[in-house]
Amino acid sequence: MSTLIKRSLVVQAVEQLRQRIAEGAWAVGDRLPTEPELANELGISRNTVREAMRVLAFSGLVEIRQGDGSYLRTVQDPLQAVLALSRCTVEHAREARHVLEAEAIALAAERCTGDDLRELREALEHSRGHFHGEVEAYLCADMVFHQRLVDAAHNPALSELYRYFSGLVRAAVEHNMTRAPRCQATFDLHVEIVDALERHDPQQAKRLMRALIES
Template identity: 70%
Template sequence: MSSELPRRSLVELAVERMRERILQGDWQVGERLPTEPVLAVEMGISRNTVREAMRVLAFSGLVEIRQGDGSYLRTCQDPLQAVLAMSRCTPEQARETRHILESEAIGLAALRRTDEDLRGLREALQASAGHFHGDVNAYVSCDLVFHQRLIDAAHNPALSELYRYFSGVVSAALQRNMATVPRCQATFDLHGQILAAIEQRDAELAKRLSRTLIES
Protein backbone atom coordinates (compact mmCIF):
# COMPACT_ATOMS: atom_id res chain seq x y z
CA MET A 1 0.00 0.00 0.00
CA SER A 2 2.82 2.39 0.81
CA SER A 3 4.24 1.91 -2.67
CA GLU A 4 1.07 3.46 -4.15
CA LEU A 5 1.14 6.68 -2.16
CA PRO A 6 4.12 8.30 -3.93
CA ARG A 7 2.60 7.45 -7.33
CA ARG A 8 -0.68 9.13 -6.45
CA SER A 9 1.20 12.12 -5.09
CA LEU A 10 3.14 12.47 -8.34
CA VAL A 11 -0.06 12.26 -10.38
CA GLU A 12 -1.67 14.98 -8.28
CA LEU A 13 1.41 17.16 -8.68
CA ALA A 14 1.44 16.60 -12.44
CA VAL A 15 -2.27 17.48 -12.69
CA GLU A 16 -1.69 20.68 -10.71
CA ARG A 17 1.26 21.75 -12.86
CA MET A 18 -0.54 21.03 -16.13
CA ARG A 19 -3.68 22.81 -14.91
CA GLU A 20 -1.53 25.86 -14.08
CA ARG A 21 -0.02 25.83 -17.56
CA ILE A 22 -3.47 25.61 -19.12
CA LEU A 23 -4.85 28.48 -17.05
CA GLN A 24 -1.86 30.70 -17.78
CA GLY A 25 -2.33 30.20 -21.52
CA ASP A 26 0.60 27.98 -22.48
CA TRP A 27 -1.71 26.17 -24.92
CA GLN A 28 -4.66 27.42 -26.98
CA VAL A 29 -8.10 25.80 -27.07
CA GLY A 30 -8.13 23.18 -29.83
CA GLU A 31 -4.35 22.85 -29.78
CA ARG A 32 -2.72 19.43 -29.62
CA LEU A 33 -0.79 19.10 -26.36
CA PRO A 34 2.81 17.88 -26.23
CA THR A 35 3.22 14.12 -26.32
CA GLU A 36 3.61 12.04 -23.16
CA PRO A 37 7.39 11.63 -23.63
CA VAL A 38 7.84 15.39 -24.06
CA LEU A 39 5.75 16.24 -21.01
CA ALA A 40 7.52 13.56 -18.99
CA VAL A 41 10.90 15.13 -19.76
CA GLU A 42 9.64 18.67 -19.12
CA MET A 43 8.21 17.75 -15.72
CA GLY A 44 10.81 15.17 -14.73
CA ILE A 45 8.29 12.37 -14.20
CA SER A 46 7.46 9.05 -15.85
CA ARG A 47 5.28 8.64 -18.91
CA ASN A 48 2.83 6.55 -16.85
CA THR A 49 2.39 9.45 -14.44
CA VAL A 50 1.76 11.82 -17.34
CA ARG A 51 -0.78 9.38 -18.77
CA GLU A 52 -2.68 9.15 -15.48
CA ALA A 53 -2.60 12.95 -15.07
CA MET A 54 -3.99 13.35 -18.60
CA ARG A 55 -6.86 11.01 -17.73
CA VAL A 56 -7.71 13.18 -14.72
CA LEU A 57 -7.69 16.29 -16.92
CA ALA A 58 -9.88 14.51 -19.48
CA PHE A 59 -12.32 13.52 -16.73
CA SER A 60 -12.49 17.13 -15.54
CA GLY A 61 -13.30 18.27 -19.07
CA LEU A 62 -10.16 20.30 -19.74
CA VAL A 63 -8.59 17.83 -22.17
CA GLU A 64 -9.91 15.54 -24.88
CA ILE A 65 -7.95 12.34 -25.51
CA ARG A 66 -8.26 11.13 -29.10
CA GLN A 67 -7.10 7.55 -29.49
CA GLY A 68 -4.21 7.32 -31.92
CA ASP A 69 -4.06 11.09 -32.36
CA GLY A 70 -3.07 12.63 -29.03
CA SER A 71 -4.57 14.95 -26.43
CA TYR A 72 -6.18 18.29 -27.23
CA LEU A 73 -7.11 21.24 -25.04
CA ARG A 74 -10.92 21.49 -24.89
CA THR A 75 -11.32 24.57 -22.70
CA CYS A 76 -9.37 26.95 -20.48
CA GLN A 77 -12.26 27.22 -18.02
CA ASP A 78 -11.63 24.66 -15.31
CA PRO A 79 -14.90 22.85 -14.46
CA LEU A 80 -13.29 21.05 -11.52
CA GLN A 81 -15.69 22.44 -8.92
CA ALA A 82 -18.71 21.18 -10.84
CA VAL A 83 -17.09 17.77 -11.19
CA LEU A 84 -16.26 17.68 -7.47
CA ALA A 85 -19.84 18.59 -6.59
CA MET A 86 -21.08 15.70 -8.72
CA SER A 87 -18.62 13.32 -7.08
CA ARG A 88 -20.08 14.14 -3.65
CA CYS A 89 -23.68 13.26 -4.55
CA THR A 90 -25.30 10.26 -2.88
CA PRO A 91 -26.32 7.12 -4.82
CA GLU A 92 -29.96 8.23 -4.65
CA GLN A 93 -29.07 11.69 -5.96
CA ALA A 94 -27.08 10.06 -8.76
CA ARG A 95 -30.11 7.95 -9.73
CA GLU A 96 -32.37 11.00 -9.72
CA THR A 97 -29.94 12.87 -11.95
CA ARG A 98 -29.63 9.96 -14.35
CA HIS A 99 -33.44 9.74 -14.64
CA ILE A 100 -33.66 13.44 -15.46
CA LEU A 101 -30.64 13.67 -17.74
CA GLU A 102 -30.12 10.26 -19.28
CA SER A 103 -33.67 8.99 -19.77
CA GLU A 104 -34.90 12.23 -21.32
CA ALA A 105 -31.86 12.48 -23.59
CA ILE A 106 -32.39 8.90 -24.75
CA GLY A 107 -35.97 9.79 -25.62
CA LEU A 108 -34.67 12.61 -27.81
CA ALA A 109 -32.09 10.25 -29.33
CA ALA A 110 -34.88 7.96 -30.49
CA LEU A 111 -36.37 10.86 -32.43
CA ARG A 112 -33.16 12.38 -33.77
CA ARG A 113 -30.69 9.52 -34.27
CA THR A 114 -28.94 9.13 -37.60
CA ASP A 115 -27.71 5.98 -39.33
CA GLU A 116 -24.20 6.96 -38.27
CA ASP A 117 -25.34 7.17 -34.64
CA LEU A 118 -26.78 3.66 -34.91
CA ARG A 119 -23.53 2.27 -36.31
CA GLY A 120 -21.56 3.81 -33.46
CA LEU A 121 -24.00 2.45 -30.88
CA ARG A 122 -23.85 -1.06 -32.32
CA GLU A 123 -20.05 -1.00 -32.25
CA ALA A 124 -19.98 0.22 -28.65
CA LEU A 125 -22.53 -2.36 -27.53
CA GLN A 126 -20.58 -5.15 -29.20
CA ALA A 127 -17.42 -4.02 -27.38
CA SER A 128 -19.30 -4.01 -24.06
CA ALA A 129 -20.71 -7.49 -24.61
CA GLY A 130 -17.22 -8.97 -24.69
CA HIS A 131 -16.46 -7.71 -21.17
CA PHE A 132 -19.75 -7.99 -19.27
CA HIS A 133 -18.81 -11.25 -17.58
CA GLY A 134 -15.11 -10.38 -17.42
CA ASP A 135 -12.98 -7.51 -16.14
CA VAL A 136 -15.10 -4.84 -14.41
CA ASN A 137 -12.92 -1.88 -15.41
CA ALA A 138 -12.88 -2.94 -19.07
CA TYR A 139 -16.66 -3.35 -19.09
CA VAL A 140 -17.33 -0.02 -17.38
CA SER A 141 -15.04 1.77 -19.83
CA CYS A 142 -16.89 0.27 -22.82
CA ASP A 143 -20.30 0.81 -21.24
CA LEU A 144 -19.60 4.51 -20.70
CA VAL A 145 -18.78 4.85 -24.41
CA PHE A 146 -22.15 3.28 -25.25
CA HIS A 147 -24.04 5.56 -22.87
CA GLN A 148 -22.22 8.66 -24.07
CA ARG A 149 -23.12 7.78 -27.65
CA LEU A 150 -26.74 7.36 -26.58
CA ILE A 151 -26.69 10.90 -25.23
CA ASP A 152 -24.79 12.23 -28.24
CA ALA A 153 -27.49 10.80 -30.51
CA ALA A 154 -29.86 13.41 -29.08
CA HIS A 155 -27.74 15.98 -30.97
CA ASN A 156 -27.87 18.49 -28.13
CA PRO A 157 -24.31 19.69 -27.31
CA ALA A 158 -25.35 20.90 -23.85
CA LEU A 159 -26.71 17.47 -22.89
CA SER A 160 -23.60 15.76 -24.26
CA GLU A 161 -21.31 18.05 -22.28
CA LEU A 162 -23.30 17.63 -19.06
CA TYR A 163 -23.16 13.87 -19.39
CA ARG A 164 -19.40 13.93 -19.93
CA TYR A 165 -19.03 15.71 -16.59
CA PHE A 166 -21.49 13.33 -14.95
CA SER A 167 -19.93 10.16 -16.40
CA GLY A 168 -17.54 9.85 -13.46
CA VAL A 169 -20.51 9.43 -11.13
CA VAL A 170 -22.04 6.85 -13.48
CA SER A 171 -18.72 4.99 -13.64
CA ALA A 172 -18.42 4.84 -9.85
CA ALA A 173 -22.00 3.58 -9.53
CA LEU A 174 -21.44 0.87 -12.14
CA GLN A 175 -18.24 -0.33 -10.51
CA ARG A 176 -19.89 -0.40 -7.09
CA ASN A 177 -22.89 -2.35 -8.36
CA MET A 178 -20.86 -4.86 -10.33
CA ALA A 179 -18.62 -5.51 -7.33
CA THR A 180 -21.52 -6.20 -4.96
CA VAL A 181 -24.37 -7.59 -7.07
CA PRO A 182 -24.19 -10.79 -9.18
CA ARG A 183 -24.11 -9.92 -12.87
CA CYS A 184 -27.42 -10.51 -14.58
CA GLN A 185 -27.57 -11.07 -18.33
CA ALA A 186 -31.07 -9.60 -18.39
CA THR A 187 -29.61 -6.30 -17.14
CA PHE A 188 -27.10 -6.21 -19.97
CA ASP A 189 -29.81 -7.19 -22.47
CA LEU A 190 -31.66 -3.97 -21.61
CA HIS A 191 -28.93 -2.10 -23.50
CA GLY A 192 -29.80 -3.94 -26.69
CA GLN A 193 -33.49 -3.33 -26.13
CA ILE A 194 -32.85 0.40 -25.71
CA LEU A 195 -30.88 0.41 -28.96
CA ALA A 196 -33.71 -1.44 -30.73
CA ALA A 197 -36.23 1.14 -29.46
CA ILE A 198 -34.01 3.94 -30.74
CA GLU A 199 -33.74 2.22 -34.12
CA GLN A 200 -37.55 2.06 -34.22
CA ARG A 201 -37.76 5.73 -33.14
CA ASP A 202 -39.93 4.70 -30.19
CA ALA A 203 -39.08 7.47 -27.72
CA GLU A 204 -41.44 6.38 -24.94
CA LEU A 205 -40.21 2.78 -25.00
CA ALA A 206 -36.59 3.92 -25.04
CA LYS A 207 -37.19 6.15 -22.00
CA ARG A 208 -39.06 3.40 -20.14
CA LEU A 209 -36.27 0.89 -20.77
CA SER A 210 -33.67 3.46 -19.72
CA ARG A 211 -35.46 4.03 -16.42
CA THR A 212 -35.58 0.25 -15.85
CA LEU A 213 -31.84 0.00 -16.53
CA ILE A 214 -31.03 2.83 -14.12
CA GLU A 215 -33.01 1.12 -11.36
CA SER A 216 -31.53 -2.32 -12.02
Protein backbone atom coordinates in the same frame (compact mmCIF):
# COMPACT_ATOMS: atom_id res chain seq x y z
CA MET B 1 13.76 18.48 -4.07
CA SER B 2 14.04 19.89 -7.60
CA THR B 3 10.97 17.88 -8.61
CA LEU B 4 8.98 19.32 -5.70
CA ILE B 5 10.05 22.85 -6.60
CA LYS B 6 9.06 22.34 -10.23
CA ARG B 7 5.70 20.92 -9.18
CA SER B 8 5.14 23.87 -6.87
CA LEU B 9 5.84 26.32 -9.71
CA VAL B 10 3.33 24.53 -11.95
CA VAL B 11 0.67 24.69 -9.22
CA GLN B 12 1.36 28.39 -8.69
CA ALA B 13 1.16 29.03 -12.44
CA VAL B 14 -2.14 27.15 -12.67
CA GLU B 15 -3.59 29.18 -9.80
CA GLN B 16 -2.48 32.48 -11.33
CA LEU B 17 -3.99 31.57 -14.69
CA ARG B 18 -7.24 30.41 -13.04
CA GLN B 19 -7.42 33.73 -11.22
CA ARG B 20 -6.92 35.70 -14.43
CA ILE B 21 -9.65 33.71 -16.13
CA ALA B 22 -12.01 34.27 -13.20
CA GLU B 23 -11.26 38.01 -13.31
CA GLY B 24 -12.18 38.17 -17.00
CA ALA B 25 -8.74 38.68 -18.49
CA TRP B 26 -9.90 36.76 -21.55
CA ALA B 27 -13.29 36.06 -23.09
CA VAL B 28 -14.48 32.58 -24.08
CA GLY B 29 -13.01 31.78 -27.49
CA ASP B 30 -10.04 34.12 -27.08
CA ARG B 31 -6.60 32.91 -28.04
CA LEU B 32 -4.42 33.02 -24.93
CA PRO B 33 -0.94 34.58 -24.91
CA THR B 34 1.84 32.36 -26.23
CA GLU B 35 4.06 30.29 -23.95
CA PRO B 36 6.95 32.81 -24.20
CA GLU B 37 4.58 35.69 -23.40
CA LEU B 38 3.09 33.92 -20.38
CA ALA B 39 6.52 32.79 -19.21
CA ASN B 40 7.70 36.40 -19.31
CA GLU B 41 4.59 37.71 -17.53
CA LEU B 42 4.66 35.06 -14.79
CA GLY B 43 8.44 34.98 -14.42
CA ILE B 44 8.70 31.21 -15.01
CA SER B 45 10.07 28.91 -17.69
CA ARG B 46 8.24 27.94 -20.87
CA ASN B 47 8.22 24.30 -19.71
CA THR B 48 6.38 25.29 -16.54
CA VAL B 49 3.86 27.28 -18.59
CA ARG B 50 3.38 24.29 -20.87
CA GLU B 51 2.68 21.98 -17.92
CA ALA B 52 0.26 24.48 -16.40
CA MET B 53 -1.63 24.77 -19.69
CA ARG B 54 -1.92 20.99 -19.84
CA VAL B 55 -3.51 21.00 -16.38
CA LEU B 56 -5.99 23.66 -17.49
CA ALA B 57 -6.74 21.72 -20.67
CA PHE B 58 -7.34 18.52 -18.68
CA SER B 59 -9.79 20.34 -16.41
CA GLY B 60 -11.68 21.65 -19.44
CA LEU B 61 -10.92 25.36 -19.06
CA VAL B 62 -8.57 25.58 -22.02
CA GLU B 63 -8.42 23.95 -25.44
CA ILE B 64 -4.94 23.38 -26.88
CA ARG B 65 -4.94 23.36 -30.67
CA GLN B 66 -1.80 21.80 -32.05
CA GLY B 67 0.14 24.33 -34.09
CA ASP B 68 -2.36 27.10 -33.41
CA GLY B 69 -2.19 27.92 -29.71
CA SER B 70 -4.41 27.71 -26.65
CA TYR B 71 -7.96 29.05 -26.45
CA LEU B 72 -10.22 29.76 -23.51
CA ARG B 73 -13.01 27.19 -23.56
CA THR B 74 -15.09 28.37 -20.59
CA VAL B 75 -14.87 30.78 -17.67
CA GLN B 76 -16.70 28.33 -15.39
CA ASP B 77 -14.13 25.98 -13.94
CA PRO B 78 -15.37 22.43 -14.70
CA LEU B 79 -13.01 21.05 -12.06
CA GLN B 80 -15.33 22.34 -9.35
CA ALA B 81 -18.23 20.47 -10.92
CA VAL B 82 -16.16 17.29 -11.11
CA LEU B 83 -15.20 17.62 -7.43
CA ALA B 84 -18.84 18.17 -6.48
CA LEU B 85 -19.88 15.10 -8.44
CA SER B 86 -17.26 13.02 -6.65
CA ARG B 87 -19.02 13.72 -3.34
CA CYS B 88 -22.40 12.49 -4.55
CA THR B 89 -23.99 9.35 -3.13
CA VAL B 90 -25.25 6.38 -5.15
CA GLU B 91 -28.79 7.65 -4.60
CA HIS B 92 -27.82 11.08 -5.91
CA ALA B 93 -26.36 9.41 -8.98
CA ARG B 94 -29.53 7.41 -9.58
CA GLU B 95 -31.71 10.50 -9.38
CA ALA B 96 -29.43 12.48 -11.69
CA ARG B 97 -29.37 9.66 -14.22
CA HIS B 98 -33.16 9.70 -14.39
CA VAL B 99 -33.09 13.40 -15.16
CA LEU B 100 -30.23 13.35 -17.66
CA GLU B 101 -30.09 9.95 -19.34
CA ALA B 102 -33.82 9.25 -19.60
CA GLU B 103 -34.49 12.62 -21.21
CA ALA B 104 -31.44 12.37 -23.49
CA ILE B 105 -32.48 8.92 -24.70
CA ALA B 106 -35.91 10.25 -25.68
CA LEU B 107 -34.24 12.89 -27.85
CA ALA B 108 -31.90 10.27 -29.27
CA ALA B 109 -34.87 8.16 -30.35
CA GLU B 110 -36.19 11.10 -32.33
CA ARG B 111 -32.89 12.27 -33.82
CA CYS B 112 -30.54 9.29 -34.17
CA THR B 113 -29.06 8.56 -37.58
CA GLY B 114 -27.97 5.40 -39.29
CA ASP B 115 -24.38 6.14 -38.30
CA ASP B 116 -25.42 6.57 -34.67
CA LEU B 117 -27.14 3.19 -34.68
CA ARG B 118 -24.15 1.50 -36.30
CA GLU B 119 -21.76 2.94 -33.70
CA LEU B 120 -24.12 2.00 -30.88
CA ARG B 121 -24.34 -1.61 -32.03
CA GLU B 122 -20.56 -1.76 -32.38
CA ALA B 123 -20.16 -0.46 -28.82
CA LEU B 124 -22.81 -2.90 -27.64
CA GLU B 125 -21.03 -5.88 -29.17
CA HIS B 126 -17.78 -4.79 -27.58
CA SER B 127 -19.35 -4.53 -24.13
CA ARG B 128 -21.19 -7.83 -24.58
CA GLY B 129 -17.88 -9.66 -24.64
CA HIS B 130 -16.94 -8.24 -21.23
CA PHE B 131 -20.27 -8.40 -19.40
CA HIS B 132 -19.49 -11.67 -17.62
CA GLY B 133 -15.75 -10.97 -17.39
CA GLU B 134 -13.56 -8.44 -15.61
CA VAL B 135 -15.57 -5.57 -14.14
CA GLU B 136 -13.07 -2.87 -15.17
CA ALA B 137 -13.07 -3.95 -18.82
CA TYR B 138 -16.87 -4.00 -18.92
CA LEU B 139 -17.18 -0.59 -17.26
CA CYS B 140 -14.88 0.98 -19.86
CA ALA B 141 -16.91 -0.52 -22.71
CA ASP B 142 -20.23 0.35 -21.09
CA MET B 143 -19.26 4.01 -20.62
CA VAL B 144 -18.46 4.27 -24.33
CA PHE B 145 -21.91 2.85 -25.11
CA HIS B 146 -23.70 5.26 -22.77
CA GLN B 147 -21.79 8.26 -24.10
CA ARG B 148 -22.81 7.30 -27.64
CA LEU B 149 -26.43 7.02 -26.50
CA VAL B 150 -26.33 10.60 -25.25
CA ASP B 151 -24.38 11.77 -28.31
CA ALA B 152 -27.19 10.37 -30.50
CA ALA B 153 -29.43 13.12 -29.11
CA HIS B 154 -27.29 15.54 -31.16
CA ASN B 155 -27.27 18.12 -28.40
CA PRO B 156 -23.68 19.30 -27.74
CA ALA B 157 -24.61 20.67 -24.33
CA LEU B 158 -25.97 17.29 -23.20
CA SER B 159 -22.96 15.44 -24.60
CA GLU B 160 -20.49 17.73 -22.82
CA LEU B 161 -22.44 17.57 -19.57
CA TYR B 162 -22.51 13.78 -19.73
CA ARG B 163 -18.73 13.61 -20.14
CA TYR B 164 -18.36 15.22 -16.72
CA PHE B 165 -21.21 13.16 -15.30
CA SER B 166 -19.98 9.81 -16.65
CA GLY B 167 -17.65 9.21 -13.70
CA LEU B 168 -20.67 9.21 -11.41
CA VAL B 169 -22.53 6.84 -13.76
CA ARG B 170 -19.53 4.53 -13.79
CA ALA B 171 -19.43 4.46 -9.99
CA ALA B 172 -23.16 3.66 -9.84
CA VAL B 173 -22.84 0.83 -12.37
CA GLU B 174 -19.83 -0.58 -10.54
CA HIS B 175 -21.77 -0.45 -7.26
CA ASN B 176 -24.64 -2.41 -8.81
CA MET B 177 -22.33 -4.99 -10.40
CA THR B 178 -20.41 -5.70 -7.21
CA ARG B 179 -23.35 -5.97 -4.83
CA ALA B 180 -25.32 -8.61 -6.78
CA PRO B 181 -24.71 -11.35 -9.38
CA ARG B 182 -24.74 -10.12 -12.96
CA CYS B 183 -28.06 -10.63 -14.66
CA GLN B 184 -28.29 -11.19 -18.40
CA ALA B 185 -31.65 -9.41 -18.40
CA THR B 186 -29.83 -6.22 -17.38
CA PHE B 187 -27.55 -6.39 -20.39
CA ASP B 188 -30.50 -7.24 -22.62
CA LEU B 189 -32.05 -3.89 -21.66
CA HIS B 190 -29.16 -2.24 -23.52
CA VAL B 191 -30.09 -4.17 -26.65
CA GLU B 192 -33.76 -3.25 -26.29
CA ILE B 193 -32.86 0.43 -25.92
CA VAL B 194 -30.99 0.42 -29.24
CA ASP B 195 -33.92 -1.39 -30.85
CA ALA B 196 -36.25 1.33 -29.55
CA LEU B 197 -33.96 3.99 -31.01
CA GLU B 198 -34.00 2.22 -34.36
CA ARG B 199 -37.82 2.30 -34.28
CA HIS B 200 -37.67 5.99 -33.29
CA ASP B 201 -39.85 5.27 -30.25
CA PRO B 202 -38.93 7.87 -27.58
CA GLN B 203 -41.44 6.70 -24.97
CA GLN B 204 -40.28 3.10 -25.11
CA ALA B 205 -36.62 4.15 -25.10
CA LYS B 206 -37.24 6.31 -22.05
CA ARG B 207 -39.10 3.53 -20.23
CA LEU B 208 -36.30 1.07 -20.93
CA MET B 209 -33.62 3.50 -19.77
CA ARG B 210 -35.48 4.05 -16.49
CA ALA B 211 -35.67 0.28 -16.04
CA LEU B 212 -31.91 0.00 -16.71
CA ILE B 213 -31.11 2.72 -14.17
CA GLU B 214 -33.18 0.91 -11.54
CA SER B 215 -31.75 -2.54 -12.35
